[in-house]
Amino acid sequence: MFFRPGAYLALAGASVTSLPACTTAADAQIARLTVSEEQRPFVTVDEAKIAIVGASLIDGSGSASRDDQTILMENGKIVWVGETADAPIDGHRRIDGRGATVIPGIVGMHDHLHRPGTPFTAFSSTRLWLAGGVTTVQTAGAAQAERELGLARAIDEDGALGPEIFPSAPYVTGPGGNGPMNKSTSEKEARAFVREWAAKGVSWFKLYRHTEPSIASAIIDEAHRLGLRTTGHLCSISYGEAAEMGIDRVEHGLNAMADFVQGRSEGECLSNRAAIDALEMDDRRLIALVDTLVRNDVVVGSTLPIIESGYPARFHIDARILDALSPEQRARAEAAREAGRSITDEERKRTERYTKIVAFERLFAQRGGTLVTGPDPGRHIVPGYGNQRAAELLYEAGFTMPEVIRIMTANGAETLGAGHRIGRIAVGYEADIVLLEGNLAKDASAINRPHIVFSNGLGYDPTALARAASGQVGIR
Ligand SMILES: [Zn+2]
Incomplete structure (x- = not known):
């Protein structure tokens, strides 16, 4: 659902057909959801009543994984969750969940519809998001805002393919x-700029690195007046200053923090690298800043995949990513992989900065802050798989898997003001559900193996989606 005045809750492309609801277990007699032309090639489950039976469940609340759980969906909503032995499965299409894990659909919070060199990436992004288990995105800045709005509306109202x-x-x-x-x-x-875009239907404003403080204040204030939200990839404004202005979210954590930059005058954007390198995580100024962010409800947007990709010593790619990249982007990624094979001592030393960026996110969460995450597509970071990489990196950072999933789902949903209907596996929530092969609580790599991705109750086939996006990242 994207914001517009008088918005009502509708199921994106998943309204129930006129077939009567049926109570027998025979699949053929279960009513089906509406599937659009564009969704059809990728949908493998379209029954209105579905039971995922006997899966492990990580529900997005942060509580521990529970085994042998059954989840019932009806008409795009979750209607029952609990022990398999108690589940009223009759009349539902059964999907065997044994050996698999159910998580809420991923809520990607830094998921642009553009990447360097490609101003609008709707074709590949929509397919790869769903393939990767992402059922909601906040784009965190638009390069082509009109087209982005058009796509959001088409998905919401006209059955266009996408989260x-x-x-x-x-x-x-x-x-x-x-x-x-x-x-x-x-x-x-x-x-006036805020009012113009609010009227068009955007829900977020993003401040970029050179924004003047007085302009930032005006944007934040006007957005809030209209019930809309703001984020920033900051540089000319420190996090302390932005918190004071009432910003809702800051992107990239420590990597974009200007607070401890030596000799910075108000409104000036200077490199913060030396300041990060000199900063200790137990520095009292840092602790005080973190507490200021937490007290002011400033959410931190974690973008570890794109940050990791800037450190050759941590080069990470897999066959799925290579397949998704255009030939040109693929050649570039392969060259970067080669370069990553001979790392200098200096490069190894520089990688300590990545470790610090990660430590900051742990510190922020430990002191009560809300982290959300997205991959920030660019270099060899692609939609969907990049979101999965974010989960692996947060896990590597020391979060438990239930905490990771909470950051990936419920935290994002709550930051979007949609925590009452998405981001959790619970009764009454929209049926945005990822069925992963394997036990995610015991094997973090299971995040990379979605078997079925449900968006508003429609089950998509990740393999077919990935095939459609093959070679398209960097083109469309
Ligand atoms: Zn970005």
Whole structure:
């Protein structure tokens, strides 16, 4: 559901057909959900009543994995969750969940519809998001906001293929900032920009690195006045300053933090690398800043996949990613992989910065902060698989798997103001569900093996989706 005035809750492309509900167990007699032309080639489960039987469950709340659970879905909603022995399965299409794990659909929170060199990536992104288990995205900045809005609306209303999208306005930046971004020069102009894009239907505004403090304040204030939210990839504004302004979310954690940069004057964007390298995690100034963020309900957007990709010593790719990349992007990724095979001592030393970025996210969560996550597609980071990589990296960082899944799902949903209907496996929630092969609580790599991805109760085949997106990342 993307925001618009007077919005009502509808099932994206999954309204019930006029067939009467049926109570027998025979699959052929179970009513089916509506499947659009565009969804059809990828949908393997379209019954209105489905039972996933005997799976392990990590429900998004942060509580421990439970074995032998059954989940019933009806007409795109979760209607029953509990012990298999007690499950009222009759009348549902049965899907064997033994040896598999159920998690909520992933809520990707830094999931652009663009990447460097490709201003609009809808074709590959929608397919790879669903293939990777992502059923909701917040794009965190739009390069082509009109097209992004159009896609969000088409998915919501017309059965277009893809996850639910919370679209963003064009980026906001300031003097010296790059590209076709909004560069309002007065508060009045900034407020008019917010009203214009709010009326068009965006739900988020993203401040970019060179935004002037007075403009940022005006954007945040005007967005909040309209019930909309703001995030930032900051540089000219420190996290302390942004918290004071009331920003809702900051992207990239320590990697974009300007707070401890030596000699920075107000509104100036300087490199923060030396400051990060000098910073200790037990520095009292850092602890105080983290507590300020937590007290002001500032969410931190973790983007470990793209950050990891900047460190050759941590080069990570797999066959699925290579397959998704266009020939040109693939050649670039293979060259980067080669370069990653001979790491200098200096490069190894530089990689300590990555370790610190990860430690900051642990610290922030330990002190009560809300982390959300997205891959930030670019380099060899692709939609869907990049979200899965984020889960592996958070797990590597020391979060338990139930904590990781909470960050990936319920935290994102709550940050979007949608925590009452998505991000959890619980009665009354939308049937956005990923069935993973393997026991995720015991094997983190299971996050890479979705078997069926349910979005509003329609079950998609990850293999067919991946095949359709083969070679398309970097093209469309
Ligand atoms: Zn980004």
